[in-house]
Amino acid sequence: MRIGEAAEEAGLEATAIRFYEKQGVLPGPERTDSGYRDYSDEDVDLLRFVRRARSLEIPLDDVRQIVELRSRGQAPCEVVRRVMAREAKAIESRIAELQVLQDELTRLRDLADRVADDWPGGDCVCHIVEAENFTDAKRRKVRA
Amino acid sequence: MRIGEAAEEAGLEATAIRFYEKQGVLPGPERTDSGYRDYSDEDVDLLRFVRRARSLEIPLDDVRQIVELRSRGQAPCEVVRRVMAREAKAIESRIAELQVLQDELTRLRDLADRVADDWPGGDCVCHIVEAENFTDAKRRKVRA
DNA sequence: TCTTGACCTTCGACTAACTCTAAGGTTTAG
DNA sequence: CTAAACCTTAGAGTTAGTCGAAGGTCAAGA
Numbered sequence: 001m002r003i004g005e006a007a008e009e010a011g012l013e014a015t016a017i018r019f020y021e022k023q024g025v026l027p028g029p030e031r032t033d034s035g036y037r038d039y040s041d042e043d044v045d046l047l048r049f050v051r052r053a054r055s056l057e058i059p060l061d062d063v064r065q066i067v068e069l070r071s072r073g074q075a076p077c078e079v080v081r082r083v084m085a086r087e088a089k090a091i092e093s094r095i096a097e098l099q100v101l102q103d104e105l106t107r108l109r110d111l112a113d114r115v116a117d118d119w120p121g122g123d124c125v126c127h128i129v130e131a132e133n134f135t136d137a138k139r140r141k142v143r144a
Numbered sequence: 145m146r147i148g149e150a151a152e153e154a155g156l157e158a159t160a161i162r163f164y165e166k167q168g169v170l171p172g173p174e175r176t177d178s179g180y181r182d183y184s185d186e187d188v189d190l191l192r193f194v195r196r197a198r199s200l201e202i203p204l205d206d207v208r209q210i211v212e213l214r215s216r217g218q219a220p221c222e223v224v225r226r227v228m229a230r231e232a233k234a235i236e237s238r239i240a241e242l243q244v245l246q247d248e249l250t251r252l253r254d255l256a257d258r259v260a261d262d263w264p265g266g267d268c269v270c271h272i273v274e275a276e277n278f279t280d281a282k283r284r285k286v287r288a
Numbered sequence: 289t290c291t292t293g294a295c296c297t298t299c300g301a302c303t304a305a306c307t308c309t310a311a312g313g314t315t316t317a318g
Numbered sequence: 319c320t321a322a323a324c325c326t327t328a329g330a331g332t333t334a335g336t337c338g339a340a341g342g343t344c345a346a347g348a
Contacts, residue, residue, distance in 0.1 A: 003325075015306075015307065015308085018327095019305075019307090020305095035313085035326065036314080036315095036325055037325085037326090059304080060305070060306095146295075146296070147296075148296080157336090158295095159336065160334085160336090163335055164334095164335095167334090176343095178342075179297065180296055180297080180344095181296085204334070204335095
């Protein structure tokens with residue numbers, strides 16, 4: 001099948017598949033005479049595998065390693081378990097941070113509404129963000 | 145004060161401050177004779193403002209707008225409230241997604257541990273990620 | 289006075305994980 | 319036969335910074 005259908009089946013975008021291939025995460029599939037990528041069902045299994053790994057927030061570099069081991073029939077469980085432990089921790093603190101952020105937003109929106117009521121014309125110099133009295137949630141790292 | 149102290153006070157990194165300035169989010173501050181950036185207390189207030197806005201996950205482009213309005217003494221509350229509404233929604237669904245992910249990870253780690261117990265040598269072809277029977281958390285967008 | 293170390297300057301390159309654009313070739317339905 | 323929908327490539331753009339190189343400045347100590 002061609003890349004569009006494979007993408008559909010695997011739950012990825014065609015452009016992402018090409019990107020993974022270029023990055024060396026996926027092997028290049030067969031090609032039709034006209035040069036189109038031609039995926040088998042096993043290929044699609046691998047695509048799904050990669051999507052699952054990415055949905056677990058495993059970085060592409062790690063996914064590449066895991067895919068290599070997998071294709072050699074070796075056990076990437078060690079790698080996966082290591083990554084999972086790391087991710088579990090990261091996600092835990094991320095949820096906590098986001099919860100704080102959510103609380104802040106709710107509180108600030110209420111404040112904003114009250115401010116808007118007081119000054120319907122609104123010449124406020126942004127009391128909302130200006131307000132010192134809210135705890136700053138620690139900045140999240142891109143890869144927390 | 146110089147950039148390092150200002151950064152310290154505002155809770156930013158000096159490199160980030162230079163970056164914001166280059167991106168046009170912040171006005172260039174005074175300079176000493178030797179060319180060092182020289183921040184006043186009001187400048188630091190603005191730095192804090194920006195950090196707060198960013199900690200609310202407001203994109204830099206929006207922060208730039210808000211800062212412009214703020215410096216003209218106009219009310220960016222409208223912008224802020226719009227952004228906040230958007231962010232609140234995004235964060236809500238993000239927390240939900242992460243919660244699912246966290247559950248998966250816990251479940252999968254247990255599975256992994258059991259698998260490891262069964263095959264201490266570990267010739268598994270990664271039953272962990274291979275496992276079809278876990279719900280895929282929808283992929284998070286970079287700016288959800 | 290000299291030197292050492294901490295601080296500052298700029299610019300350009302790099303990061304992750306794609307997404308988008310341009311310019312073109314192929315396939316399929318009507 | 320043609321138009322739409324699909325595919326190809328290379329290369330640039332995205333976000334929000336970080337890092338490195340090469341060099342200038344400042345304060346303290348010998």
